[in-house]
Amino acid sequence: MRRITTLAVTAAMAGGLLFAAAPAQAASATPSGARAGGVVICEINKMRAEAAKLKQKAAQLDQLGAHAEAKKARAQADAILRKVKQCQDAENNA
Numbered sequence: 001m002r003r004i005t006t007l008a009v010t011a012a013m014a015g016g017l018l019f020a021a022a023p024a025q026a027a028s029a030t031p032s033g034a035r036a037g038g039v040v041i042c043e044i045n046k047m048r049a050e051a052a053k054l055k056q057k058a059a060q061l062d063q064l065g066a067h068a069e070a071k072k073a074r075a076q077a078d079a080i081l082r083k084v085k086q087c088q089d090a091e092n093n094a
Contacts, residue, residue: 042087051077053063 054077061070 040087040090042084042090044084044087045078047084047087054080070088 004074054073058070058077061067061073
């Protein structure tokens, strides 16, 4: 019985060590769309095309009666279009 308890404690400690190390690794990762110099690249045409596809998908989902999924797809498309606007504003103010 003592061996099982020791193994369980050892496994728990090892698991805790892994969980403690995970946030440090995540924090050091470079964000998507950013380069080492801090320059963000916006591919406006590609982003607009993706938003259009999501809106089309939302319309299809609405027709099928999947209104919650359609709402999510529209929200994703709107978020992409907001990013496009931010990119355009940043270009105009640079």
